[in-house]
Amino acid sequence: MDTSSSVIYLGTFSKVLFPALRLGYVVVPRSLVQAFSTVRDAADIFSSTLYRAVLTDFIREGHFARHLRRMRTLYMERRSVLVDAIHSQPGGMLQVIGAEAGMHLVALLPPGIDDRQVARQAARDGISAMPLSVCQLRKQSRGGLILGYGGTNTTEIQDGVKKLRASLDKLAT
Secondary structure, three states: OOOOOOOOEEEEOOOOOOHHHOOEEEEOOHHHHHHHHHHHHHHOOOOOHHHHHHHHHHHHOOHHHHHHHHHHHHHHHHHHHHHHHHHHOOOOOOEEEOOOOOOEEEEEOOOOOOHHHHHHHHHHOOOOOEEHHHHOOOOOOOOEEEEEOOOOOHHHHHHHHHHHHHHHHHHHO
């Protein structure tokens, strides 16, 4: 896709397969392959040859592509359930923004509500939500929450949104 040979793409198999594999990858323009190989050789010991060989076969035989398709479908379903659960809550306290993919979404809070305080209250109520403000260099007019859904099932997502709403209600009183 990079027609000008100017993109370096880094990735890992930790989230798409499992973290214990500890394998990553770098896609570089042909002109940089030798330089990257030299740096890699000097940087540290190599990962298991067996793991790399098995992963190579897994990819070549099409298992990885099938796994990714299955996981994309699963994550789209979970995201849809999360968005629907947020929209079904009375009062419209959260506004979903952001891309239609991945394993997280951003939900903006009404102006004047401290997202760090909301995240702390949510944690006390058993919900993990990262305040959006920790990802920003300057204070924004609205805080928000980063909500993950990759490791939860649809029932947990719906229950989690109810708990999050209760956390917001506690702060409003």
